[in-house]
Amino acid sequence: MNKKDIENIISKIQKENKAYSKKSLLDPMVFSGGVIGRQNEAEQFIRFLLGYKQGFVVPLISVYGRSGAGKSTLVRFVLENLDVEFCFVNLRKAKTVFGCANLILSELGASPIKSAQGINMVVQQIGDVLENILVTKKLNFFIIVLDEADVLFYDKRGKPSDFVYKLTVLEENLRTKGYLLCVVMISNSALYDYDLDDRVRSRIGSSEVFFEPYKKEDVLKILHARAKDAFKIKIDDSILEHCAYLSSLGHGDARRAIDLLRVAAQVASIKGEKISKTHIDMAQDELQQDRIEKVISSASFHFRLVCGALARVTFLTDSEWHSTSTIFKQYSKILPKDTKILSYRRISELLSDLENTGLVISQTGSRGRHGYGTQYKLAVSPEMIGRNVDDKWWKTIVEAKISHLASSSGTTFPAPNSGMLKHLRKTLEETNRMTWENYVGL
Ligand SMILES: Nc1ncnc2c1ncn2[C@@H]1O[C@H](COP(=O)(O)OP(=O)(O)OP(=O)(O)O)[C@@H](O)[C@H]1O
Ligand SMILES: [Mg+2]
Structure with a gap:
């Protein structure tokens, strides 16, 4: 690399930055000068x-x-x-x-x-x-x-x-x-x-x-105010709406909405394109992956297990909402044998903490004859959580599900090839010996 290359990089980035009039307004850490509503x-x-x-x-x-x-x-x-x-x-x-x-x-x-x-x-x-x-x-x-x-x-x-x-x-x-x-x-x-x-x-x-968590319309107003001063050109309403919609799926989170808009604008400007919904979706994937990595890498061992428990049961049963007692059961199932189990109460506290990270959503309501209870749902895909909790462990779960689907549909599942992990094969053998319900552990 020589001086000319550096100059080229600088001029490329300057060109990308031309879309903004005040880029700092897309940083949630920067105060925009006023509070909307509240x-x-x-x-x-x-x-x-x-x-x-x-x-x-x-x-x-x-x-x-x-x-x-x-x-x-x-x-x-x-x-x-x-x-x-x-x-x-x-x-x-x-x-x-x-x-x-x-x-x-x-x-x-x-x-x-x-x-x-x-x-x-x-x-x-x-x-x-x-x-x-x-x-x-x-x-x-x-x-x-x-x-x-x-x-x-x-x-x-x-x-x-x-x-x-x-x-x-x-x-x-x-x-x-x-x-x-x-x-x-x-x-x-x-x-x-x-x-x-x-x-x-x-x-x-x-x-x-x-x-109260923001509603989509509140987030939209906050986004409008930031976008108006941050960009040189007017951003399409439908784009800001999509951004507000995605960041309000769990609970309205203004920080997440501003982050989404910033990352999407960055992706678009690097590609030399006008910001669109596709860029918002790409930004959503990127931010979710970052958030999962950040939450899971700094989490305690049991917190990771709770994340893994919810990801596992969501993935294996294909149903979204799970009660605290189901998650507790899953947690007990995947807990290593020599590890002391945490109390039910502690697990429900960890679930509230998990909800505060934005990776999980809860609802409290009637569960018919089971009375009132809190149910949890992942706000991101179980695969993304599972892979981050423990990649090898997650592979065994994926293989077990494929094997189960294949056997229940009558197709033979190909034997694990020699390159596959030993413990993966072991899990599959175990799965085959168990009923599917036993494996899932509900
Ligand atoms: N009513 C509002 N008007 C303008 N900007 C807002 C408003 N609410 C939130 N924001 C912006 O959203 C971002 C997040 O807000 P803030 O940090 O105050 O949230 P918080 O409730 O303290 O969240 P946390 O619990 O994670 O600390 C900030 O960049 C803030 O400027
Ligand atoms: Mg705060």
């Missing part, structure tokens, strides 16, 4: 906060809703436009309760504390720093936003409930000194649903702001 949520939130003018404010506010529902965007936008002092901490960067506490401390401008000094020390330090800020700035009200607060509850050993309680005690201590503190916790599930003790529950009371 008036009710904003009003509820502001009502909780403005109590400080009457000398009373709730200690904890739980802001919750699905991914991409606009929670972080709206909370930040409201606070930036209210005359209040706040600190916005994204806990995603932390791994433990102690790490979260230290992150709050460093966002408040103080140095982190060594873990040997214990959580009480960090909370006390947070209190001291807050008091100092309030005294220096001559204020009597402060807001701490804990975004992605779900992280706290992953660290069961770190006693998350106790930590939240400590924050409320901190608020009480500050109140005796004439200062008000409000902690806003943003999460995917209601704070009330996490494993909290009654001391904390009673303090949350009814101070919750729920963000």
Whole structure:
């Protein structure tokens, strides 16, 4: 490669970029300058906060809703436009309760504390720093936003409930000194649903702001606003609609919609084509594959098994919806013999976590004589999940299904050739000895 080649690459990319007037608007991390809709949520939130003018404010506010529902965007936008002092901490960067506490401390401008000094020390330090800020700035009200607060509850050993309680005690201590503190916790599930003790529950009371998932029309409005300023030419309504439709199949996710549009525009411009529905579909495949890889590669062993269990039963039975008990049974079936089984309750928690990744959709409803229950469905193809959980394992499942279909339709299934994996042949032999129902394990 020489200098000329680099120049050619640059001019090619510049040509591709000609379609955009402000490409950064296709990055969901970039704030577009305004919030579309969400008036009710904003009003509820502001009502909780403005109590400080009457000398009373709730200690904890739980802001919750699905991914991409606009929670972080709206909370930040409201606070930036209210005359209040706040600190916005994204806990995603932390791994433990102690790490979260230290992150709050460093966002408040103080140095982190060594873990040997214990959580009480960090909370006390947070209190001291807050008091100092309030005294220096001559204020009597402060807001701490804990975004992605779900992280706290992953660290069961770190006693998350106790930590939240400590924050409320901190608020009480500050109140005796004439200062008000409000902690806003943003999460995917209601704070009330996490494993909290009654001391904390009673303090949350009814101070919750729920963000309904967006409907397709809401996502479309958000897309319209971004596309109008991001591209030089007008993007066809039908294309934006297709984008809004795909990103609202599970639950309306504005982030996913913006990502889809960006990747589709990129695919189209590299090919030198005008953006079309086909590019949106290609972008959808690419993003789904990325998301699956990201979720599964960072997942715990049992989480992967739950993904595998749902993929397996979906693929083998060709039915989409499966109850928690069916998935639990599948999970027990594929669990290695020497591994301790997780409880039914834990598996249902993992299923909720899985739903929050967007790979799975749930519905709760009547199941006739079986009463009410939650059912789950994959939002992506079982093959994509299965292959990512464990490629070799997934092959055995595919072969078993082919073998079953072939034998039930009377065609002989070709014997595995010599190149095929040994364990694959073993599974097939096992399958042949079992009834299909036994193999599926329902
Ligand atoms: N009402 C809205 N108006 C304009 N843009 C929005 C709106 N809602 C969401 N967006 C855009 O969608 C993207 C995702 O929104 P946001 O990060 O606020 O979601 P979230 O609810 O915090 O999701 P998560 O639970 O995954 O953190 C952002 O780029 C944001 O700018
Ligand atoms: Mg967020």
